[in-house]
Amino acid sequence: MWVAGGGEASRIFGSTPNPAREWGMPDPKSVLAERLQVGFDRLEPGADPVLRASDRADFQANGALALAKRLGRSPREVAEAVVAQVDVADLCDLVEVSGPGFINLTLSAPFLASQLSAMAVDGRLGVEQAVEPQRVVVDYSGPNVAKEMHVGHLRSTVIGDSICRILDFVGHQVIRENHVGDWGTPFGMLIEHLIDLGEGAVEELSVGDLDAFYRQARESFDTDQTFRERSRRRVVLLQSGDEETLALWRILVAESVRHYDAVYEKLGVLLTDDDIVGESFYNPMLAGVVEDLRGTGLLEESDGAQCVFPPGFENRNGEPLPLIVQKSDEGYGYAATDLAAVRDRVERLGASRILYVVGSPQSQHLQMVFAVAHMAGWLPEGVDAVHVAFGSVLGPDNKMFKSRSGESVKLDALLDEAVERAATAMAERESDMQAVDRAAAARTLGIGAVKYADLSTERHRDYVFDWDRMLAFEGNTGPYLQYAHARIRSIFRRGNVTAPDPAVPVTLVDPDERSLVLQLLGFGEAVAASLQATSPSKLSAYLFDLASVFTSFYENCPVLRAPDDETRRSRLVLSDLSARVLAVGLGLLGIGAPERM
């Protein structure tokens, strides 16, 4: 299959007229918006056409209603005036003022066909590059050393991964940061426990039961006073950079990282060791954070702790709420680390945007960190710090998802179960696939199902984890989209045809062909909307719609047995493009699209 960037496309297809050049980007909505803007500008410069998808036509412009009020004219009159000023004869079959003053626009088949060709020829499938690429730091996943990743890490990891992929695709420079919990008071107890276990402990750790190790350390800490005292001293040694202690600490970190890597690989996310910028990284900067805050006069002592009181935050008694940067025992809290991280990301990394893909419970903490960073001048105007918050994963009982024994569900085991269940579901139907291919497809399906269930729900909401629903082959699920993709691919395989030259003109006669084209052309807008809202669920919804629209098309418009060659080629182009959009779109969600399943 031919794939290339837009530049190469115009070189290769330079001999044929390139419609994209004539009308700008493939997305018909932006072309229309540009034209309408001219008409609105005549009546009031800068007036918003308020162009929306419509159920009465392809698009409707609602801007006349708002404008009428300001101009003191009737809405219909304004709409008529706009229509009179606008030339869309080359784009639309029908432009009519309707109801109180809506402008309904129905696109012409030649325009749609032409835009579709431009999209099909474009390696980016009509998705626009960012006009001003930004350097974006994305903080996500954030597991803890010496603890296994559990279902609580799922959303951050999966949503963050998708956001990174979308940002990158649109042309931003993405810096992934995995803010792992690799520092702090628990390490005294963990290191002492490691010492107690002796040499064999490393063996035991590498077997993978990190949680048991943590639990044992915790138990000693809670029940053994000597151990507790040793742990306290060990923390001091760690903080002061004692080499022997650091060596033990590194063992814990290394084993934990091996564990993350295994989970990330299973999950199929972009994170690697290179993306780990743990809390320990900021340790050397913490004293400077406190000093500089003191220098700006923001620091206040309260109950022995060094605090900043950002305005607008109160505790339960209506008193100012502190962000504690240095505790009364002179240790640094996570607020200090978070402030150091903001500073580092702005000053060293040159971020113009920092996304925190972190659960909503930390909302207030992050707002306070942002506020203090602003006050200290570490978060200057022009740099956005955004909390990309998400809700919790709930179990079938609508409460926090826990295993039967009440523990958090281990991510590794959960992913294995997903693959097993996918394999079982696949086994229930016939397949001529080889066992190895089936196993690979089961992995893609199972993991994709888990990720899609997470990504397709609006991220602020809690969502209910339900195996049967997420693995269903019907409805808004990962497997359904993967199936839609595989079925399209099978057209080419069974028909023994290759995808036609994307420049082959399409003919739009059947309403289902038209609907499909309109849907395909909305891909760029869907990606943009997803990015705008930092919400992969928008893209998920688009892909589900696409799969549904394609299914209707496929039902009513024979492809391989089309009535004539021209129609056949045209429908092959539509099918191929649909599959490409599904594959690329799923790819942006971090989900694979198997050729067959």
Added chain:
RNA sequence: GCCCCAGUAGCUCAGUGGAUAGAGCACCGGCCUCCGGAGCCGGGUGCGCAGGUUCAAGUCCUGCCUGGGGCGCCA
């Protein structure tokens, strides 16, 4: 007590201030000798409550109700 998030169909969820609020699942009824039936077409109920802003409110504002979460030295 204060703050944040959520509340839309029986269930799970969409819904960028615009016309008659949509999908999927489940349920019922049709269709198709079907290029992968994991299909297509049809069938009906709903914006937590009460005010307000607006030409127009599921969407914005205020109050209340319900659920979840957070609220000084854990991260």
